[in-house]
Amino acid sequence: MPMSAPMATTTNSRTENPALLRDSGKPGRDCPLCPRLAAFRNGWRKREPGWFNAPVASFGAKDARLLIVGLAPGLQGANRTGRPFTGDYAGDLLYATLIEFGFARGVFAARPDDSLELVDARITNGVRCVPPENKPTPQEINTCRGFLTATIGEMKNLRAIVALGRVAHDTAVTAMGVRKSAAPFKHGGRNAIGDLALFDSYHCSRYNTNTGVLTPAMFHSVFAEVRDYLNADQSASSSASQSGAKAGSITSRT
Numbered sequence: 001m002p003m004s005a006p007m008a009t010t011t012n013s014r015t016e017n018p019a020l021l022r023d024s025g026k027p028g029r030d031c032p033l034c035p036r037l038a039a040f041r042n043g044w045r046k047r048e049p050g051w052f053n054a055p056v057a058s059f060g061a062k063d064a065r066l067l068i069v070g071l072a073p074g075l076q077g078a079n080r081t082g083r084p085f086t087g088d089y090a091g092d093l094l095y096a097t098l099i100e101f102g103f104a105r106g107v108f109a110a111r112p113d114d115s116l117e118l119v120d121a122r123i124t125n126g127v128r129c130v131p132p133e134n135k136p137t138p139q140e141i142n143t144c145r146g147f148l149t150a151t152i153g154e155m156k157n158l159r160a161i162v163a164l165g166r167v168a169h170d171t172a173v174t175a176m177g178v179r180k181s182a183a184p185f186k187h188g189g190r191n192a193i194g195d196l197a198l199f200d201s202y203h204c205s206r207y208n209t210n211t212g213v214l215t216p217a218m219f220h221s222v223f224a225e226v227r228d229y230l231n232a233d234q235s236a237s238s239s240a241s242q243s244g245a246k247a248g249s250i251t252s253r254t
């Protein structure tokens with residue numbers, strides 16, 4: 001298994017945090033918990049009644065081993081279409097990369113009714129409602145974290161998280177009950193948090209790619225490492241279960 005980035009380790013585990021075991025990571029369409037975001041959302045419902053204009057639910061199956069955490073829906077992206085990273089530039093790079101590394105299949109056409117399916121992966125946002133100028137306040141991030149915590153807690157096969165940007169990283173780390181200083185953000189870095197590996201990338205926004213902060217090659221390299229990690233994890237699990245089966249069969253014969 002390539003180990004290009006050293007993995008920092010923390011002792012906390014999502015399984016040690018009872019708050020993570022709640023069963024619902026989905027806010028209602030009219031979630032009122034962030035008044036500023038609710039007002040912004042309602043304003044866009046009036047301006048663009050054909051848009052989704054509601055908290056955007058996670059995309060992908062709960063039994064996936066990989067969770068990708070973004071910042072928040074883009075105004076004309078997920079807020080318009082209702083599917084994370086669908087309808088703006090960030091999704092073009094993200095979904096092309098997921099298809100390349102086997103985490104998605106089908107055709108991505110930037111619409112929720114395209115044929116795209118995620119494979120062993122799920123996508124969510126740290127903040128579920130579109131914020132003005134793509135900037136949620138710290139309080140809004142804190143408030144919406146309950147839904148992220150529940151999303152992580154309900155994914156029983158989860159093995160890896162990719163955080164897109166520092167805000168997504170910090171809220172994911174906090175959601176898992178770990179101090180931010182124990183698992184700092186670094187593009188291309190990896191932290192072990194209990195039984196999970198947390199990978200970091202700069203956010204795949206148009207701004208970051210236009211300014212050269214993130215190149216497609218840099219982004220691909222993060223997902224190549226995630227793919228290697230999950231493949232190695234699966235091989236280790238298969239070997240362990242085969243050893244267990246052999247030991248069981250020897251035991252049953254003796």
Ligand code: SF4
Pocket residue numbers: 027031032033034035037038055127128129140143144147
């Ligand atoms: S951002 Fe999250 S907590 Fe805040 S109103 Fe939207 S769904 Fe509710």
